[in-house]
Amino acid sequence: MSEAHVNSWYAATANYHDSFPALAGDERCDVCIVGGGYTGLSAAIHLRKRGYSVTVLEANHLGWGASGRNGGHVGTGQRADQDALERLVGKRHARALWDLGLEGVATVCELIKEFDIHCELKEGNLHTACTKKAAQELQSEVDHLQAVYDYEDIRYVDAGELKAMTSAQGFHGAMLDTASRHLHPLNYCLGLARAAQTLGVVMHEASRVTHYDERTHVHVHTENGQVECEHLLLACNGYLGKLESRVAGQIMPINNYVVATEPLSEETARRLIRDDTSMSDSRFVINYWKLSADNRLLFGGGESYTSRFPKDIPAFVRPHMLSIYPELADTRIEYGWGGTLAITLNRMPALGHVSPRVLYAHGYSGHGVPIATLAGKLVAESIAGTAERFDVMANVPTPRFPGGTLLRWPGLVAGMLYYSLRDRLG
Known part of the structure; x- marks a missing residue:
């Protein structure tokens, strides 16, 4: 039995309402994908374009997880900045990662155009500095991207100009x-599902995978059936659970929260974000926000590290929102929801093989719309026998959380409390 979509503004404004039957009995395909989010659906689309038969198994509804609940930002580059990547993997590899990050945004836009996905695609992101030191760091980052990466779609905005924006x-x-974009994340995901369906991808909802085994072929089991396949992609991200213990220690599931205000007047909306870009800040526990098509402020802020969500999500997020926009003190919050994402220690996604026939892609650390979409494309290339670009991502070192899945939680909480304190103290 699958769970309904969370009561979010995204679910309330979904453009697509397709449903797919649960797996019942035995099926066979070239590639089985576990997880019906951006990674899985992008992989399915790109594999079908190459002629592979594909089955997607989703435990709940397609787009039920982070792909249908996130802030909708489609940022360029990688989640880790280029300076950090140059230190981690060297300048040549960092350049390849930068180019793939740009391709991730381009791939999102291309899929939206190709399949006519209605998902409120808009342009631009304004990333703000919470301290004078952070402002200096942003200025240096802009200079570095322009000088070293020939990136001209970025510029620094000083405090005076920012007040006008x-x-x-x-x-x-x-x-x-x-060059960044932002969108309605659930409609984008459901649009990908509609595209996959038109290409002939077989999709099953309410089909939680219990385990898999490798014999002559890979056998993927649910309560009511199994899929025999040549290749398996684990695209579960924060919902991997105990399905594959060999890679679970690379990621840490955390919860993040978003609210949607009542619709705002055009005057208020333009005052909050003059140019209708998405926005984010430089805090370690990041705040992020944007305007919807009907001028609601969609604001994400606050995290938790247990399996439980706060009882009153609007009350949990409101202080974060009011610290930035005190003028919204009397504005109603009409929706509040949470979602589980997966982070990695170095904030870079983890892609790789468990075995020659079993691949995984997860740990997008809040940068999932473009990079998960890209990851699906790279997985398709790898399965088709061209692994070079997949390996650019897979060869980024992916340290495991100390203590593995058993002890990663207390270590993460201690670290996040430290960074939260640092954010508050500036």
């Missing part, structure tokens, strides 16, 4: 990236 409080400068 947003009424957001407490910021000392910003970085404007006009």
Whole structure:
């Protein structure tokens, strides 16, 4: 039995309402994919374009997880900045990762155009600095991207200009990236599902995978059936659970929360975000926000590290929102929801093989819309026998959380509390 979509503004404004039957009995395909989010659906689309037969197994509804609940930002680059990547893997490898990050955004836009997905695609992101030091770091990052990566779609915004662009409080400068995009994440995901369906992908909802085994072929089991396949992709992200213990220690599931206000007047909306970009800040526990097509402020803030969500999510997120927009003190919050994502220690996604026939892609650390979409494309290339670009991502070192899945939680909580304190103290 699958769970319904969370009561979010995204679910309330979904454009697509397709449903797919649970797996019943035995099926066979070239590639079986566990997980019906961006990674799985992108992989399914790109594999079908190459002629592979594909089956997607989703425990709940397609887009039920983080792919249908996130902030909808489609940022360029990788989740880790280029300076960090140059230190981690060297300049040549870092350049390849940068190019793939740009391709991730381009791939999202291409899929939206090709399959006419209605998902409120908009342009630009304004990333704000919470301290004077952070402002200096953003200025240096802009200079570095322009000089070393020939990236001209980015510029630094000083504090004076920033005040004309947003009424957001407490910021000392910003970085404007006009090549970034933002969108309605659930409609994008459901649009990918509709596209996959038109291409002939077999999809099953309410089909939680209990285990898999490798014999002559890979056999993927649910309560009511099994899929025999040549290749298996684990695209579960924060919901991997105990399905594959050999890679579970690479990621840590955490919860993040989003609220949607009542619709705002055009005047208020333009005051909050003059140019209708998405916005984010430089805190380690990041805040992120944007305007919907009907001028609601969609604001993400606050995290938790247990399996339980706060009882009152709007009350949990509201202080984060009001610290930036105190003018919204009397504005109603009409929706509040949470979701589980997976982070890695170095904030870079983990892609790889468990065995020659079993691949995985997860750990997008809040940068999932473009990079998960890209990961699905790279998985398809690898299965088709061209692994070079997949390996650019897979060869990034992926340290495991100390203590593995058993002890990763207390270590993460201690670390996040430290960074939260650092954020508050500036």
